[in-house]
Amino acid sequence: MAVGLGNGFGWVLALFLVLFAGVTGAVTVRAWRQGAHAQAGDSGGLLLEIVWVNMPLVIVIALVCCWLFFQPEPGFAAGAERRSAGDHVGGFPGSGADSAANQSVDHSAGRHGTSTYGPKSSSRP
Amino acid sequence: MKQLLTAMVARLGLSIEIAKVPLCLLVGLSALFGNIFAAGRIEPHASYTFVSVLVLACGGASLNSWQERVDDSLMARTRKRPLVQGTLSTTHGLLQSALLLTAGLGGLLFLTNSRAFFAGVLGIASYNLVYTRLKTVSLWAIFPGALCGAIPPCIGWLAAGGKAFSSGLMLVMALLFFWQIPHFLLILLRYRHDYAGAVAPTLLNRLSERSVQRIFLPWVTALATTMITFTILPTATGGAAGMIIIANAAILVTVFGRQLAKRPHPDYKVLFHLMNITLLLFMLAAAAGRVAVEV
Numbered sequence: 422m423a424v425g426l427g428n429g430f431g432w433v434l435a436l437f438l439v440l441f442a443g444v445t446g447a448v449t450v451r452a453w454r455q456g457a458h459a460q461a462g463d464s465g466g467l468l469l470e471i472v473w474v475n476m477p478l479v480i481v482i483a484l485v486c487c488w489l490f491f492q493p494e495p496g497f498a499a500g501a502e503r504r505s506a507g508d509h510v511g512g513f514p515g516s517g518a519d520s521a522a523n524q525s526v527d528h529s530a531g532r533h534g535t536s537t538y539g540p541k542s543s544s545r546p
Numbered sequence: 547m548k549q550l551l552t553a554m555v556a557r558l559g560l561s562i563e564i565a566k567v568p569l570c571l572l573v574g575l576s577a578l579f580g581n582i583f584a585a586g587r588i589e590p591h592a593s594y595t596f597v598s599v600l601v602l603a604c605g606g607a608s609l610n611s612w613q614e615r616v617d618d619s620l621m622a623r624t625r626k627r628p629l630v631q632g633t634l635s636t637t638h639g640l641l642q643s644a645l646l647l648t649a650g651l652g653g654l655l656f657l658t659n660s661r662a663f664f665a666g667v668l669g670i671a672s673y674n675l676v677y678t679r680l681k682t683v684s685l686w687a688i689f690p691g692a693l694c695g696a697i698p699p700c701i702g703w704l705a706a707g708g709k710a711f712s713s714g715l716m717l718v719m720a721l722l723f724f725w726q727i728p729h730f731l732l733i734l735l736r737y738r739h740d741y742a743g744a745v746a747p748t749l750l751n752r753l754s755e756r757s758v759q760r761i762f763l764p765w766v767t768a769l770a771t772t773m774i775t776f777t778i779l780p781t782a783t784g785g786a787a788g789m790i791i792i793a794n795a796a797i798l799v800t801v802f803g804r805q806l807a808k809r810p811h812p813d814y815k816v817l818f819h820l821m822n823i824t825l826l827l828f829m830l831a832a833a834a835g836r837v838a839v840e841v
Contacts, residue, residue: 430777430788437774437795441767448760456757466752473749473761477724477768484720488713495779496703496712498585 445478560628561642564611565604572822573698574600579829580702580718586840594657595705599698602650602666608643609674612636617682621740658705665704669697685747692726717775721828724769728762728802729821735759736814759806766802770795776832787835791828798824 449471456467577599581592611618611629615636618624628634647670655663673694681687696719703715734741734748735758741748749758773795777788801820805812 430774430792433792434771434774434778437767437771440799441764441771444767445764448763452757452760466757469749469752470757470761474764477727477764480720480723481768481771484716488716493711493713493716494709495714496584496709497714498707 441481442478445475448474557634560634561608561638564608564628564634564639564642565646566607566611567604570600570603570607572825573603573695575826575829576722577698577702577705579833580699580708580715581706582702582833583699583718583836584703584706584708584714587837589706591658591705592702594653595662595702598650598653598657599666599701600650601646601653602670603698605643605646605648605650606670606673608639608646610678612639612643613674613678615639617745621737621744623737623740654701654705659707661710662701662705665697665701669694669701672697682746685749685751687746688727688730691730692723695726696720696722698722714779717772717779721769721772721776724765724772725821725825728765728769729818731758731762731765732814732818732821736818759812762802762806767799770799773828773832785835785838787831787838790831791835794824794827794831 452467452470452474456470574596578592578596581595582588585592611627614624615627615629618627619630624630629636629639651663651666651670654666672690677687677691677694680690699718699722700715703718704710708715731749734750735755738750738755741750749761773791777791798820802817805817
């Protein structure tokens with residue numbers, strides 16, 4: 422997904438990522454210190470706590486790696502992606518051109534189909 | 547006649563109770579959020595999706611009430627539920643869930659599209675067949691449970707015509723996933739004395755209350771970070787909506803940090819409501835910002 426790290430809020434995200442990593446590290450250390458003397462006979466409990474504390478960081482890293490590796494598209498609805506990409510030529514909401522561009526909406530049937538990927542007739546469930 | 551009417555109203559109230567309507571409203575709203583976020587504007591299918599998912603969630607919750615009627619009798623929090631007390635028959639519970647599930651799935655199939663329908667089937671199967679059964683045997687059941695909670699916005703996304711394997715959907719699902727875990731842990735801590743007598747294994751069987759409190763902070767910070775990721779999408783939120791999202795996330799982390807770090811016994815009820823309000827405010831700001839960008 423193309424992201425605008427320099428669009429003004431990118432630094433806030435960077436700050437929160439640092440905070441997130443810092444919080445995870447600090448909580449892990451605290452759990453280790455308190456668990457080491459409080460639960461001397463229960464290393465399983467300490468391990469369980471550390472796994473739970475670090476799991477969100479692992480999930481975030483996995484998601485970022487997945488994003489970097491596969492580079493998936495944003496995947497917004499077809500009409501929305503066209504508008505977001507700046508393709509506004511006669512395509513503002515409500516105009517005929519926009520309705521034509523947004524082929525995923527089957528107005529005649531009153532339903533929203535998957536015809537982004539093919540002709541309308543083949544998209545009906 | 548008046549007595550009959552009173553009895554019908556009372557029965558309706560009990561039916562609403564086993565359907566867990568307030569919780570299902572939040573589920574429906576998360577589907578609505580996924581729908582508007584994918585479409586970039588509010589279209590008729592948004593209301594169809596909201597109603598269908600709300601009805602479907604009520605069906606799943608009714609079935610869950612029926613499935614757990616024996617276990618519910620072991621906890622003070624749940625032992626007054628209609629199916630446990632016998633004020634509603636088990637047949638009523640089962641019929642109600644079948645009716646609502648059929649209506650919800652039918653709504654998705656006929657008013658939205660087949661992909662949203664299959665996501666609905668997956669959501670119900672993973673909630674009622676996997677999570678509900680797994681949680682009585684494993685404390686790790688919370689993870690499939692959190693994945694179930696991430697499916698409603700996915701239904702909304704697909705109903706709007708959004709692509710299935712996309713980073714936008716991944717982000718929306720990650721948000722709900724990261725919200726579910728601390729939400730569940732708060733319920734666990736708020737009713738910790740009650741859970742001591744429950745059959746389901748929980749983290750409190752293995753860890754102290756203080757240890758479970760420590761687990762919150764990384765999860766809540768992950769949730770806040772995921773929220774802020776929405777502000778940097780070029781096709782998503784910006785301006786005032788972005789600032790609301792950032793302030794919302796900052797307040798969430800600050801209040802949790804202060805409550806959990808300073809107090810030996812935090813007010814779990816306040817934190818629980820804060821979690822719900824934060825999610826609602828985020829969805830409102832993100833959806834409004836998204837629509838504003840598209841317009």
